Amino acid sequence: MGSDFYTTSILPYAPIIIKICRAYTNNQQDFEDYYQEVCLQIWRSRDNFKHQSEWSTWIYKLSLNVCLTYLKKAKNTHQHFVSDRLPEELIEDSQNFNEQSIDQLYRAIRQLSEIDRGVILLYLEERPYQEIAAIIGSNANNIGVRIKRIKQRLNKILNIKEN
Amino acid sequence: MNNSIEEIWKKGFISDDALVAPKLNDLYNKKSKNIVDKFEMVFKWNLIGLLVFAVVVLVVSSIQGIPYLGLFISAMLMSLVIRGRKEQNSLKLLDKSGSSYQYLKSFDDWLKQMMIGYGKLYSFFYPALFLSIATQIRNTEFGQLAINGFVNEYPDTVMLFATPLYLLLAVAVIASLLLYFSGVLYRIDFNSLYGRMLTKLKDIISDMEELRR
Numbered sequence: 001m002g003s004d005f006y007t008t009s010i011l012p013y014a015p016i017i018i019k020i021c022r023a024y025t026n027n028q029q030d031f032e033d034y035y036q037e038v039c040l041q042i043w044r045s046r047d048n049f050k051h052q053s054e055w056s057t058w059i060y061k062l063s064l065n066v067c068l069t070y071l072k073k074a075k076n077t078h079q080h081f082v083s084d085r086l087p088e089e090l091i092e093d094s095q096n097f098n099e100q101s102i103d104q105l106y107r108a109i110r111q112l113s114e115i116d117r118g119v120i121l122l123y124l125e126e127r128p129y130q131e132i133a134a135i136i137g138s139n140a141n142n143i144g145v146r147i148k149r150i151k152q153r154l155n156k157i158l159n160i161k162e163n
Numbered sequence: 164m165n166n167s168i169e170e171i172w173k174k175g176f177i178s179d180d181a182l183v184a185p186k187l188n189d190l191y192n193k194k195s196k197n198i199v200d201k202f203e204m205v206f207k208w209n210l211i212g213l214l215v216f217a218v219v220v221l222v223v224s225s226i227q228g229i230p231y232l233g234l235f236i237s238a239m240l241m242s243l244v245i246r247g248r249k250e251q252n253s254l255k256l257l258d259k260s261g262s263s264y265q266y267l268k269s270f271d272d273w274l275k276q277m278m279i280g281y282g283k284l285y286s287f288f289y290p291a292l293f294l295s296i297a298t299q300i301r302n303t304e305f306g307q308l309a310i311n312g313f314v315n316e317y318p319d320t321v322m323l324f325a326t327p328l329y330l331l332l333a334v335a336v337i338a339s340l341l342l343y344f345s346g347v348l349y350r351i352d353f354n355s356l357y358g359r360m361l362t363k364l365k366d367i368i369s370d371m372e373e374l375r376r
Contacts, residue, residue, distance in 0.1 A: 011184065014184035015176070017184075018184060032185040035184065035185050044370070101166065101174070102174070102175025105172065105175065120168075124168070124172040151168060154168050155168065158171075160166070160167065160168065
Protein backbone atom coordinates (compact mmCIF):
# COMPACT_ATOMS: atom_id res chain seq x y z
CA MET A 1 0.00 0.00 0.00
CA GLY A 2 1.54 3.27 -1.00
CA SER A 3 1.99 5.54 1.99
CA ASP A 4 0.50 8.42 -0.03
CA PHE A 5 -2.74 6.52 -0.56
CA TYR A 6 -2.90 5.60 3.11
CA THR A 7 -2.25 9.17 4.23
CA THR A 8 -4.65 10.85 1.86
CA SER A 9 -7.43 8.34 1.33
CA ILE A 10 -7.54 6.15 4.42
CA LEU A 11 -6.10 7.99 7.39
CA PRO A 12 -8.65 10.86 7.27
CA TYR A 13 -11.36 8.19 7.51
CA ALA A 14 -9.57 6.12 10.14
CA PRO A 15 -12.10 7.17 12.84
CA ILE A 16 -14.86 5.48 10.82
CA ILE A 17 -12.85 2.30 10.47
CA ILE A 18 -11.81 2.32 14.11
CA LYS A 19 -15.38 2.75 15.33
CA ILE A 20 -16.64 -0.09 13.17
CA CYS A 21 -13.78 -2.48 13.95
CA ARG A 22 -14.21 -1.79 17.65
CA ALA A 23 -17.81 -2.98 17.48
CA TYR A 24 -16.77 -6.31 16.04
CA THR A 25 -13.80 -7.10 18.25
CA ASN A 26 -13.18 -7.72 21.90
CA ASN A 27 -9.51 -7.11 22.33
CA GLN A 28 -6.71 -4.97 21.02
CA GLN A 29 -5.08 -7.75 18.99
CA ASP A 30 -8.28 -8.56 17.10
CA PHE A 31 -9.03 -4.90 16.70
CA GLU A 32 -5.65 -4.25 15.09
CA ASP A 33 -6.06 -7.29 12.82
CA TYR A 34 -9.47 -6.10 11.66
CA TYR A 35 -8.25 -2.56 11.20
CA GLN A 36 -5.32 -3.72 9.09
CA GLU A 37 -7.51 -6.03 7.06
CA VAL A 38 -9.99 -3.22 6.33
CA CYS A 39 -7.17 -0.89 5.27
CA LEU A 40 -5.73 -3.58 3.06
CA GLN A 41 -9.09 -4.31 1.43
CA ILE A 42 -9.73 -0.60 0.84
CA TRP A 43 -6.40 -0.37 -0.90
CA ARG A 44 -6.93 -3.52 -2.91
CA SER A 45 -10.47 -2.56 -3.91
CA ARG A 46 -9.74 1.09 -4.59
CA ASP A 47 -10.19 0.65 -8.33
CA ASN A 48 -13.72 -0.64 -7.71
CA PHE A 49 -14.79 2.72 -6.32
CA LYS A 50 -16.93 4.18 -9.10
CA HIS A 51 -17.73 7.56 -7.55
CA GLN A 52 -21.42 6.64 -7.35
CA SER A 53 -21.35 7.44 -3.64
CA GLU A 54 -19.14 9.43 -1.33
CA TRP A 55 -15.77 7.94 -0.51
CA SER A 56 -16.76 7.87 3.17
CA THR A 57 -19.93 5.87 2.38
CA TRP A 58 -17.86 3.43 0.40
CA ILE A 59 -15.47 3.08 3.35
CA TYR A 60 -18.37 2.42 5.72
CA LYS A 61 -19.67 -0.24 3.38
CA LEU A 62 -16.34 -1.92 2.84
CA SER A 63 -15.41 -1.79 6.53
CA LEU A 64 -18.67 -3.43 7.53
CA ASN A 65 -18.33 -6.11 4.87
CA VAL A 66 -14.76 -6.90 5.87
CA CYS A 67 -15.69 -7.08 9.56
CA LEU A 68 -18.66 -9.33 8.83
CA THR A 69 -16.54 -11.62 6.66
CA TYR A 70 -13.75 -11.73 9.21
CA LEU A 71 -16.20 -12.44 12.00
CA LYS A 72 -17.75 -15.26 9.99
CA LYS A 73 -14.33 -16.80 9.39
CA ALA A 74 -13.47 -16.47 13.06
CA LYS A 75 -16.73 -18.12 14.05
CA ASN A 76 -16.13 -20.97 11.65
CA THR A 77 -12.73 -21.65 13.13
CA HIS A 78 -14.06 -21.11 16.69
CA GLN A 79 -11.12 -18.92 17.42
CA HIS A 80 -12.94 -15.86 18.57
CA PHE A 81 -15.94 -14.75 20.47
CA VAL A 82 -19.58 -15.19 19.68
CA SER A 83 -21.82 -12.23 19.33
CA ASP A 84 -24.79 -13.34 21.33
CA ARG A 85 -22.97 -13.57 24.61
CA LEU A 86 -21.07 -10.90 26.45
CA PRO A 87 -17.50 -12.16 26.79
CA GLU A 88 -16.14 -12.30 30.31
CA GLU A 89 -12.91 -10.60 29.56
CA LEU A 90 -13.54 -7.36 27.83
CA ILE A 91 -10.98 -4.76 27.35
CA GLU A 92 -11.56 -2.19 30.07
CA ASP A 93 -9.06 0.38 29.14
CA SER A 94 -8.87 1.79 25.70
CA GLN A 95 -6.47 4.27 24.37
CA ASN A 96 -9.06 5.16 21.78
CA PHE A 97 -11.99 5.75 24.06
CA ASN A 98 -11.61 8.07 26.96
CA GLU A 99 -15.14 7.92 28.32
CA GLN A 100 -16.10 4.97 30.41
CA SER A 101 -19.67 5.06 29.15
CA ILE A 102 -18.61 4.67 25.54
CA ASP A 103 -16.99 1.39 26.55
CA GLN A 104 -20.25 0.33 28.12
CA LEU A 105 -22.10 1.33 25.00
CA TYR A 106 -19.68 -0.72 22.91
CA ARG A 107 -20.19 -3.70 25.17
CA ALA A 108 -23.90 -3.38 24.66
CA ILE A 109 -23.48 -3.01 20.89
CA ARG A 110 -21.40 -6.19 20.81
CA GLN A 111 -24.37 -8.07 22.19
CA LEU A 112 -26.36 -7.24 19.07
CA SER A 113 -26.41 -9.36 15.95
CA GLU A 114 -23.68 -8.57 13.42
CA ILE A 115 -26.02 -6.69 11.10
CA ASP A 116 -27.66 -4.72 13.91
CA ARG A 117 -24.23 -3.62 15.05
CA GLY A 118 -23.60 -2.15 11.60
CA VAL A 119 -27.00 -0.47 11.51
CA ILE A 120 -26.66 1.21 14.89
CA LEU A 121 -23.11 2.34 14.19
CA LEU A 122 -24.23 4.03 11.00
CA TYR A 123 -27.18 5.56 12.83
CA LEU A 124 -24.93 6.88 15.61
CA GLU A 125 -22.65 8.29 12.94
CA GLU A 126 -25.70 10.22 11.75
CA ARG A 127 -25.81 8.65 8.33
CA PRO A 128 -29.21 9.18 6.64
CA TYR A 129 -31.60 6.21 6.66
CA GLN A 130 -31.41 6.06 2.90
CA GLU A 131 -27.64 5.66 3.04
CA ILE A 132 -27.81 3.08 5.83
CA ALA A 133 -30.33 1.16 3.78
CA ALA A 134 -28.07 1.31 0.74
CA ILE A 135 -25.07 0.13 2.75
CA ILE A 136 -26.90 -2.67 4.52
CA GLY A 137 -28.99 -3.66 1.51
CA SER A 138 -32.43 -2.87 2.88
CA ASN A 139 -34.96 -0.06 2.48
CA ALA A 140 -35.23 3.12 4.48
CA ASN A 141 -38.56 2.21 6.13
CA ASN A 142 -37.23 -1.09 7.41
CA ILE A 143 -34.12 0.62 8.67
CA GLY A 144 -36.22 3.09 10.67
CA VAL A 145 -38.13 0.28 12.36
CA ARG A 146 -34.99 -1.69 12.95
CA ILE A 147 -33.15 1.24 14.52
CA LYS A 148 -36.04 1.81 16.88
CA ARG A 149 -35.91 -1.81 17.97
CA ILE A 150 -32.13 -1.79 18.36
CA LYS A 151 -32.27 1.37 20.45
CA GLN A 152 -34.87 -0.20 22.72
CA ARG A 153 -32.61 -3.18 23.21
CA LEU A 154 -29.56 -1.04 23.90
CA ASN A 155 -31.51 1.12 26.33
CA LYS A 156 -32.57 -2.00 28.14
CA ILE A 157 -29.04 -3.36 28.33
CA LEU A 158 -27.66 -0.03 29.48
CA ASN A 159 -30.57 0.58 31.80
CA ILE A 160 -31.44 3.86 30.14
CA LYS A 161 -34.90 5.23 30.67
CA GLU A 162 -36.56 6.00 27.40
CA ASN A 163 -38.31 9.32 26.93
CA MET B 164 -27.45 6.00 33.15
CA ASN B 165 -29.07 9.28 32.27
CA ASN B 166 -27.65 9.95 28.83
CA SER B 167 -29.20 8.63 25.67
CA ILE B 168 -27.10 6.37 23.51
CA GLU B 169 -26.71 9.21 20.99
CA GLU B 170 -25.31 11.45 23.73
CA ILE B 171 -22.98 8.73 25.00
CA TRP B 172 -21.71 8.25 21.47
CA LYS B 173 -21.14 11.96 20.88
CA LYS B 174 -19.44 12.49 24.23
CA GLY B 175 -17.30 9.45 23.67
CA PHE B 176 -15.98 10.86 20.44
CA ILE B 177 -15.92 14.58 21.09
CA SER B 178 -12.73 14.68 19.11
CA ASP B 179 -11.98 12.21 16.39
CA ASP B 180 -8.33 12.96 17.09
CA ALA B 181 -8.73 10.82 20.19
CA LEU B 182 -9.07 7.82 17.89
CA VAL B 183 -5.58 6.58 17.32
CA ALA B 184 -5.20 4.40 14.25
CA PRO B 185 -3.05 1.32 14.82
CA LYS B 186 0.21 1.27 12.94
CA LEU B 187 0.14 -0.73 9.76
CA ASN B 188 3.16 -2.81 10.55
CA ASP B 189 3.67 -6.49 9.95
CA LEU B 190 0.62 -6.38 7.77
CA TYR B 191 1.45 -9.61 6.03
CA ASN B 192 3.16 -11.56 8.78
CA LYS B 193 0.15 -13.67 9.63
CA LYS B 194 -0.89 -14.10 6.01
CA SER B 195 2.61 -15.27 5.05
CA LYS B 196 2.79 -17.77 7.85
CA ASN B 197 -0.74 -19.02 7.16
CA ILE B 198 -0.16 -19.68 3.49
CA VAL B 199 3.13 -21.55 4.02
CA ASP B 200 1.63 -23.54 6.90
CA LYS B 201 -1.35 -24.46 4.78
CA PHE B 202 0.86 -25.51 1.90
CA GLU B 203 3.02 -27.64 4.19
CA MET B 204 -0.08 -29.33 5.58
CA VAL B 205 -1.54 -30.17 2.15
CA PHE B 206 1.87 -31.28 0.92
CA LYS B 207 2.29 -33.58 3.91
CA TRP B 208 -1.13 -35.17 3.41
CA ASN B 209 -0.46 -35.53 -0.29
CA LEU B 210 2.69 -37.54 0.50
CA ILE B 211 0.81 -39.68 3.01
CA GLY B 212 -1.87 -40.24 0.36
CA LEU B 213 0.77 -41.33 -2.19
CA LEU B 214 2.33 -43.69 0.35
CA VAL B 215 -1.02 -45.29 1.19
CA PHE B 216 -1.86 -45.54 -2.50
CA ALA B 217 1.50 -47.26 -3.23
CA VAL B 218 0.75 -49.89 -0.59
CA VAL B 219 -2.84 -50.37 -1.81
CA VAL B 220 -1.65 -50.78 -5.42
CA LEU B 221 0.88 -53.39 -4.34
CA VAL B 222 -1.65 -55.38 -2.30
CA VAL B 223 -4.46 -55.20 -4.88
CA SER B 224 -2.15 -56.08 -7.80
CA SER B 225 -0.80 -59.07 -5.87
CA ILE B 226 -4.33 -60.27 -5.17
CA GLN B 227 -5.24 -59.76 -8.83
CA GLY B 228 -2.24 -61.81 -9.96
CA ILE B 229 -0.32 -58.91 -11.49
CA PRO B 230 2.33 -58.37 -8.80
CA TYR B 231 5.07 -57.10 -11.14
CA LEU B 232 2.91 -54.30 -12.48
CA GLY B 233 1.89 -53.44 -8.89
CA LEU B 234 5.49 -53.49 -7.76
CA PHE B 235 6.56 -51.24 -10.60
CA ILE B 236 3.78 -48.69 -10.00
CA SER B 237 4.40 -48.79 -6.25
CA ALA B 238 8.12 -48.21 -6.80
CA MET B 239 7.34 -45.20 -8.98
CA LEU B 240 4.93 -43.81 -6.40
CA MET B 241 7.53 -44.37 -3.70
CA SER B 242 10.07 -42.42 -5.71
CA LEU B 243 7.61 -39.50 -5.66
CA VAL B 244 7.24 -39.86 -1.90
CA ILE B 245 11.02 -39.95 -1.36
CA ARG B 246 11.46 -36.90 -3.54
CA GLY B 247 8.65 -35.19 -1.62
CA ARG B 248 10.30 -35.95 1.72
CA LYS B 249 13.50 -34.34 0.49
CA GLU B 250 11.57 -31.28 -0.64
CA GLN B 251 9.77 -31.18 2.70
CA ASN B 252 13.08 -31.09 4.55
CA SER B 253 14.44 -28.35 2.35
CA LEU B 254 11.27 -26.31 2.98
CA LYS B 255 12.01 -26.41 6.68
CA LEU B 256 15.40 -24.84 6.02
CA LEU B 257 13.88 -21.64 4.62
CA ASP B 258 15.04 -18.63 6.58
CA LYS B 259 12.17 -17.43 8.73
CA SER B 260 14.16 -14.67 10.40
CA GLY B 261 13.90 -12.24 7.49
CA SER B 262 10.96 -10.06 6.52
CA SER B 263 7.63 -11.55 5.39
CA TYR B 264 8.48 -10.51 1.86
CA GLN B 265 11.85 -12.28 1.90
CA TYR B 266 10.25 -15.34 3.45
CA LEU B 267 7.51 -15.52 0.83
CA LYS B 268 9.97 -14.88 -1.99
CA SER B 269 12.19 -17.71 -0.77
CA PHE B 270 9.11 -19.91 -0.47
CA ASP B 271 8.13 -18.99 -4.02
CA ASP B 272 11.66 -19.84 -5.22
CA TRP B 273 11.51 -23.14 -3.36
CA LEU B 274 8.17 -23.86 -5.00
CA LYS B 275 9.54 -23.16 -8.47
CA GLN B 276 12.58 -25.38 -7.87
CA MET B 277 10.37 -28.12 -6.51
CA MET B 278 8.10 -27.95 -9.54
CA ILE B 279 11.09 -28.19 -11.90
CA GLY B 280 12.40 -31.24 -10.01
CA TYR B 281 9.02 -32.93 -9.86
CA GLY B 282 8.37 -32.02 -13.49
CA LYS B 283 11.45 -34.01 -14.51
CA LEU B 284 10.36 -36.94 -12.43
CA TYR B 285 6.87 -36.85 -13.93
CA SER B 286 8.25 -36.75 -17.48
CA PHE B 287 9.39 -40.28 -16.70
CA PHE B 288 6.42 -41.18 -14.48
CA TYR B 289 3.52 -40.65 -16.91
CA PRO B 290 4.96 -42.56 -19.93
CA ALA B 291 6.35 -45.30 -17.69
CA LEU B 292 2.97 -45.73 -16.00
CA PHE B 293 1.25 -45.93 -19.39
CA LEU B 294 3.81 -48.38 -20.83
CA SER B 295 3.66 -50.66 -17.81
CA ILE B 296 -0.16 -50.78 -17.96
CA ALA B 297 -0.10 -51.33 -21.74
CA THR B 298 2.45 -54.15 -21.37
CA GLN B 299 0.37 -55.75 -18.65
CA ILE B 300 -2.80 -55.55 -20.77
CA ARG B 301 -0.88 -57.04 -23.74
CA ASN B 302 -0.02 -60.05 -21.61
CA THR B 303 -3.52 -60.69 -20.31
CA GLU B 304 -6.01 -63.07 -21.91
CA PHE B 305 -8.04 -60.10 -23.06
CA GLY B 306 -4.95 -58.55 -24.71
CA GLN B 307 -4.14 -61.77 -26.54
CA LEU B 308 -7.76 -62.06 -27.74
CA ALA B 309 -7.68 -58.50 -29.03
CA ILE B 310 -4.41 -59.15 -30.91
CA ASN B 311 -5.83 -62.35 -32.40
CA GLY B 312 -8.90 -60.47 -33.54
CA PHE B 313 -6.71 -57.77 -35.12
CA VAL B 314 -4.56 -60.34 -36.92
CA ASN B 315 -7.65 -62.16 -38.23
CA GLU B 316 -9.03 -58.89 -39.56
CA TYR B 317 -5.69 -57.81 -41.11
CA PRO B 318 -3.75 -61.03 -41.90
CA ASP B 319 -0.99 -59.10 -43.72
CA THR B 320 -0.12 -57.00 -40.67
CA VAL B 321 3.55 -56.84 -39.70
CA MET B 322 4.29 -58.39 -36.32
CA LEU B 323 7.00 -57.44 -33.87
CA PHE B 324 7.45 -59.23 -30.50
CA ALA B 325 4.27 -61.17 -31.36
CA THR B 326 2.37 -57.87 -31.43
CA PRO B 327 1.03 -56.01 -34.49
CA LEU B 328 3.44 -53.23 -35.42
CA TYR B 329 0.62 -50.69 -35.71
CA LEU B 330 -0.36 -51.40 -32.14
CA LEU B 331 3.21 -50.95 -30.98
CA LEU B 332 3.43 -47.70 -32.93
CA ALA B 333 0.20 -46.45 -31.35
CA VAL B 334 1.56 -47.22 -27.90
CA ALA B 335 4.83 -45.50 -28.74
CA VAL B 336 3.00 -42.40 -30.00
CA ILE B 337 0.87 -42.18 -26.86
CA ALA B 338 3.95 -42.65 -24.64
CA SER B 339 5.76 -39.92 -26.59
CA LEU B 340 2.80 -37.58 -26.22
CA LEU B 341 2.74 -38.26 -22.49
CA LEU B 342 6.44 -37.50 -22.34
CA TYR B 343 5.98 -34.31 -24.33
CA PHE B 344 3.00 -33.10 -22.32
CA SER B 345 4.23 -34.37 -18.95
CA GLY B 346 4.98 -30.80 -17.84
CA VAL B 347 1.43 -29.69 -18.67
CA LEU B 348 -0.08 -32.76 -17.03
CA TYR B 349 1.98 -32.18 -13.91
CA ARG B 350 0.93 -28.54 -13.72
CA ILE B 351 -2.75 -29.54 -14.05
CA ASP B 352 -2.25 -32.13 -11.33
CA PHE B 353 -0.39 -29.65 -9.12
CA ASN B 354 -2.87 -26.83 -9.64
CA SER B 355 -5.81 -29.06 -8.75
CA LEU B 356 -4.30 -29.39 -5.28
CA TYR B 357 -2.43 -26.15 -4.74
CA GLY B 358 -3.87 -23.80 -7.38
CA ARG B 359 -5.79 -21.56 -4.98
CA MET B 360 -2.83 -21.30 -2.67
CA LEU B 361 -0.54 -20.39 -5.55
CA THR B 362 -2.90 -17.65 -6.70
CA LYS B 363 -3.05 -16.30 -3.16
CA LEU B 364 0.71 -16.43 -2.88
CA LYS B 365 1.11 -14.51 -6.13
CA ASP B 366 -1.41 -11.89 -4.95
CA ILE B 367 0.34 -11.42 -1.63
CA ILE B 368 3.78 -11.13 -3.21
CA SER B 369 2.51 -8.64 -5.76
CA ASP B 370 0.83 -6.59 -3.00
CA MET B 371 4.02 -6.63 -1.01
CA GLU B 372 6.07 -5.58 -3.98
CA GLU B 373 3.75 -2.64 -4.49
CA LEU B 374 4.06 -1.85 -0.79
CA ARG B 375 7.82 -1.76 -1.06
CA ARG B 376 7.78 0.82 -3.87
